[in-house]
Amino acid sequence: MPRWGRLQHEYRGTLDCRGRCALLHESGHLVFDAAFGAHPGVRKVSAGFIPFFAITHEPVTPLKEFTISSAGFWVQHAGSEYLLSRRPNLRDEHAPVAKGLLAFNVLTSVMYAGAAFVQHGPLERDTRGIAIGADIPEPWVGVSILAPAVLDGARYYRPRSRALRWASRAAKIGGVMLIVKAAENNGQR
Numbered sequence: 001m002p003r004w005g006r007l008q009h010e011y012r013g014t015l016d017c018r019g020r021c022a023l024l025h026e027s028g029h030l031v032f033d034a035a036f037g038a039h040p041g042v043r044k045v046s047a048g049f050i051p052f053f054a055i056t057h058e059p060v061t062p063l064k065e066f067t068i069s070s071a072g073f074w075v076q077h078a079g080s081e082y083l084l085s086r087r088p089n090l091r092d093e094h095a096p097v098a099k100g101l102l103a104f105n106v107l108t109s110v111m112y113a114g115a116a117f118v119q120h121g122p123l124e125r126d127t128r129g130i131a132i133g134a135d136i137p138e139p140w141v142g143v144s145i146l147a148p149a150v151l152d153g154a155r156y157y158r159p160r161s162r163a164l165r166w167a168s169r170a171a172k173i174g175g176v177m178l179i180v181k182a183a184e185n186n187g188q189r
């Protein structure tokens, strides 16, 4: 497929996917909000690129806060991992939806990481919740979100690279493992 065709897919898919892909991410939060009985609510906020709203919840313990705030990224990680593992030739396929989902996941993570680095955005922003839950500085949370996104983006272009594949998986697992910090933090309350 010519380069221009690929670019068109990636661009069109990303635009088409915005609403549905954001819902996927939010559904991750909602599952745990419901599981923890945290009574979720919705507050509209503006964040440029995606039609955006913040899911609010009642105050919860650090471990639950970490889990609820992380869950949107976990859904993204799972989706990207599935696509990149099952469809190594994705870049050459006619697949605007799959390409759009992957591009959305990467861009959303980059956007969240940016907010985490400058520690700015709505109070409900995921990276702040993760930082409070695990008791680590928010910019480090940004690193843990940015690393898998950059590596997944690279995997899309270099699907044969085992090093990239395992680095990206390790980065995702590393982010999830911060839950150990959140559990420790939980115990100290």
Ligand SMILES: [Zn+2]
Pocket: 025, 026, 029, 072, 073, 126
């Ligand atoms: Zn979120």
